[in-house]
Amino acid sequence: MDVLSDVIAVMRTGQPRSALVGWRAPWAQAFAAVPGSAGFQVILKGPCWLVRPDAEPVALAVGDVVLRPHGRGHTLADSPSTPPAPACDPDDPGALRRVAFQGDAPDTVTLCGGYRLDAGRAHPLLHDLPELIHLPAHLGRHPELRATVDLLAGELERPRLGTDAIVPALLDTLLLHILRAWIEQQVRRQPARGATGWAAALNDAPVAAALQAMHRDPARPWTVGSLAAEAGLSRTPFARRFTGLLGQPPLTYLTWWRMTVAARLLRESDAPLSAVAADVGYTSEFAFAAAFKRRQGAAPGRFRRASAAGQPEDHVG
Template sequence: MDVLSDVITVMRTGRPRSALAGWQAPWAQEFAAVPGSAGFQIVLRGPCWLLRPAADPLPLAVGDVVFRPHGAGHILADDPATRPVAPACHPGDPRASDGYVAVTAPDTVTLCGAYELGTDRAHPLLAGLPDLIHLPRPAELRGTVDLLAAEMERPRLGTDAIVPALLDTLLLHILRTWLDRSETGWAAAVNEPATAAALEAMHREPARPWTVATLAARAGLSRAPFARRFAERTGQPPLTYLTWWRMVTAARLLRESDAPLSVVAARVGYTSEFAFATAFKRRHGVAPGRYRTGYSEIQ
């Protein structure tokens, strides 16, 4: 898979949740912080405001998308001066159930949702995102938002399967739209051809015995300029990132398959099971066999 798809596949856990909510003025709802999650708010009808501590009130219009990649709390309100109700396990919290909060003749309707993320395998692409991503009326998301809202408002046969798929699609669209519009950090890494080529190579073939020289050749640069550019874009040297990605991939294989440790080791580039176990324990703090056993016990 490509880098962004890999990032989501590795980090996503549990089942994403979403809900439609209708509001009548005056209204204000506090949404509690949910550590280990990412959440969004989309305005479907009527304007509203997003309020955060130590930040100016943010006016939101119909079609606006707000993404909180680190699960921070916030308030939605019809007016910054309206007093919010106490925070609760809101509809978009991954601990809640999907649903539609019906209000007669609502002034504002929002679509909210949340995703559970594995913080033990947090990719630097997501870890480096700002606390708030505001996408004013992104045309790229319109189709997915309309489909999701329709399924939430009028559940039918297949809705239980369609909604999670649309939520995953929406998450990818949000991140891709932000990456397309940003020019710093990991956005620069995945949009810059040389760095992107090296990242794609490592993600597609983690078992290959990559060196800085072979990655530089894949990127179309000489060794030193490539290493410098990769580190500037991603914040770490290429082989450091490769080792990290191999260990994250190995952890996923241990969680999701019963393949022998020797097979897992080979699939992430280790011919020696001992060398693999040493590298895995250095990264995850536990031996691969114990990691698999511990994960199985909590399922």
């Protein structure tokens, strides 16, 4: 997979949630803070406001998409002054549907939802994301995102055969399109020189080529020189460019990515430790176990047993 697809595959856990919700004025609905999650809102009909603690209210219009990538609480309302109803229970999949207006045609319709993210395997890209990603509707901009929203809204409004399989796939697609649009937005806003972070790195051809190579084949015995060759640069300029954009040397990121892939394999497969080690570039199971314990705080076998028992990763060590 490409780097952005890998990021989602690594962080996402469980099933995403979504619902179509209709509102009639006056209305205001609080959405509780949920650590380890990302919530989104898509405005399908009528204007509304997004209200956050310690921030100015944001006016939303039809077609706007917002993502709260760090699980902070917020309120949607017809007016910033409307008192909100109690927050929905984020672990109750029917909560949003029960607050939906059931009478006459609603003034506002929103597509609400959220994703569970595993804090133990959060990709550095997540730390670069702002508290709020707001993608205003613009004619002709982000057509794939708009098409995904239309498909998702249609499935939720008229469930049919296959909806239970289609909706989670569309939700993952929606998240990818939101992140892709944000990355493109950042590149347009930032000057060509001096920009840093993951948005800049993924749009820098040499660094993106090296990242893609690491993600495509983490088992390969990469060196700074071989990664520089993938980037089309000599060794020293490549290392300087990679570190300048991402704040860490290329082999430091490679080790982090290998251990992240290994953790996923240990959780999701019963492959022997020797096979997991080989899949992430270690010919010695002992060397792999030592590297994994440094990163995760537990030996691979113990990590696998704790994961199978449902023990939180931050309590494994």
